[in-house]
Amino acid sequence: MKDKLDDNRPIFLQIKEQLEDSVINETIKPGERVPSTNEFASYYKINPATAAKGINELVNESILFKKRGVGMFVTENAKDILIEKRKQTFYENFIQPLKNEARKLHVSNEELVDMIKEGNINEN
Incomplete structure (x- = not known):
């Protein structure tokens, strides 16, 4: 605890x-x-x-x-249930807003994936 x-x-x-x-x-x-x-x-x-x-x-x-x-x-099956629930929450709270902001900035899907892979979203 x-x-x-x-x-x-x-x-x-x-x-x-x-x-x-x-x-x-x-x-x-x-x-x-x-x-x-x-x-x-x-x-x-x-x-x-x-x-x-x-x-x-x-x-x-x-x-x-x-x-x-x-x-x-x-x-x-508690762990599996929780992981699926947390993945959905993660998607709603982080991925959706990320995609929305990327869309506003005209960041393509490929650029977004590259930014994530690089681990540095400040570089283009």
């Missing part, structure tokens, strides 16, 4: 993203138990309902599943 939470963002989203990152980087593997709402609440000194909100969103997205009386566990 992270040492601190960001005061400028909803806590439940930070807990959700923290768990997503742990699944993607395989800190928590399929079938493994994730920290409980009470463990998050105790660690961060927050209301357990806040932690539960983030965890429940992951259950709704089929990232976690509940074993009654035992806890929440990572589903077998």
Whole structure:
């Protein structure tokens, strides 16, 4: 778990993203138990309902599943689901705006690909 939470963002989203990152980087593997709402609440000194909100969103997205009386566990295909979701978000938040700006500047697809390959978008 992270040492601190960001005061400028909803806590439940930070807990959700923290768990997503742990699944993607395989800190928590399929079938493994994730920290409980009470463990998050105790660690961060927050209301357990806040932690539960983030965890429940992951259950709704089929990232976690509940074993009654035992806890929440990572589903077998959680990593694949999360990677696809993050790719879509990456496309919407970064690629689309990049393509729109390139279009405004009359940068061709080939030039854009070359800029990306070079790693330096300041050179033409």
